[in-house]
Amino acid sequence: MDHRARPYRSVLYIPGSKPRALDKARSLPVDAIIFDLEDAVSVDEKVNARGTLAEALAAGGYGARMKIVRINGLDTEWGADDARAVAGMDADAVLLPKVNSPADLDKLAALTGDLAIWAMMETPRGMLNADAIAAHPKLTGMVMGTNDLAKDLQTRFRADRVPLITSLGLCLLAAKANGVVIVDGVYNAFKDDAGLKAECDQGRDMGFDGKTLIHPAQVDVTNTAFAPSEAETDLARRQIAAFEEAEAAGQGVAVVDGRIVENLHVATALEILAKAEVIELMAAGVPK
Structure with a gap:
């Protein structure tokens, strides 16, 4: 991992x-x-x-x-x-x-x-x-x-x-x-x-x-x-969704909460969600 x-x-x-x-x-x-x-x-x-x-x-x-x-x-x-x-x-x-x-x-x-x-x-x-x-x-x-x-x-x-x-x-x-x-x-x-x-x-x-x-x-x-906070994971999900929507429309950037979202923000958002998921699994006693 x-x-x-x-x-x-x-x-x-x-x-x-x-x-x-x-x-x-x-x-x-x-x-x-x-x-x-x-x-x-x-x-x-x-x-x-x-x-x-x-x-x-x-x-x-x-x-x-x-x-x-x-x-x-x-x-x-x-x-x-x-x-x-x-x-x-x-x-x-x-x-x-x-x-x-x-x-x-x-x-x-x-x-x-x-x-x-x-x-x-x-x-x-x-x-x-x-x-x-x-x-x-x-x-x-x-x-x-x-x-x-x-x-x-x-x-x-x-x-x-x-x-x-x-x-x-x-x-x-x-x-x-x-x-x-x-x-x-x-x-x-x-x-x-x-x-x-x-x-x-x-x-x-x-x-x-x-x-x-x-x-x-x-x-x-x-x-x-x-750990990623609820606010951070929520923002991460919205950033990913907005960027995917912008890409589908042929645009390179998206806007979430008045801020530009680019590739680098999406990479960070994916890391946040991945870490949150592993923390959830560990809390449930599932081996990594």
Whole structure:
């Protein structure tokens, strides 16, 4: 399926070491899960987490949810073994933290073979190399690691995220230029729905496909923010109908609600309807 039609609205981090959390994730209405072997797993659980996660994935039950496994960095004592383990798991992609350059992805690909790769974009060097990273032949997705990035950039927190805009924009440009998925960073205050909605709306307006989440309580707000609204799907249908009517009459453009509709608007309208249809199917429990 074209990633522009497949939804990535909500991408939830789940600790790979906790069987109860791994089980609960099977029933959550998320589009994708990042099964985490890195930050969410303590040092003394790192090795055992691989087996716990492999067992959960082998048991299945995750339906149409995209299954992504985040490993520890290849510069750590666990990274290479994580990568080899993930290559044998029932996962859709492997996520590498702190990607600085395509060379980091080459090292991972040597261990994970044909498995699709996603990259954590969370370092200043990674921002400067975003286009080259996005162009890597094994890469299919990028995840903004805004907490680590803010730390390295020594920014102050602002609700409008102005200090991070350049970095977000560079990664968005790289993802769109290379046709890969890109999801926004986490919102830390998981009980602040208004703040979450504002950041989701900002990310959606910028062009992100969805948002990474740290808590199941954030799922509903995020799914709503990144899904086509009723108004958007209604407009899309009317644009398509008007354009087809204009074409049948030998005209190249149509007008809907006082605005010109051209080929490019129809292409966007078709994408909106395709995404809305897949979201509906996923909500009904139909595999993608």
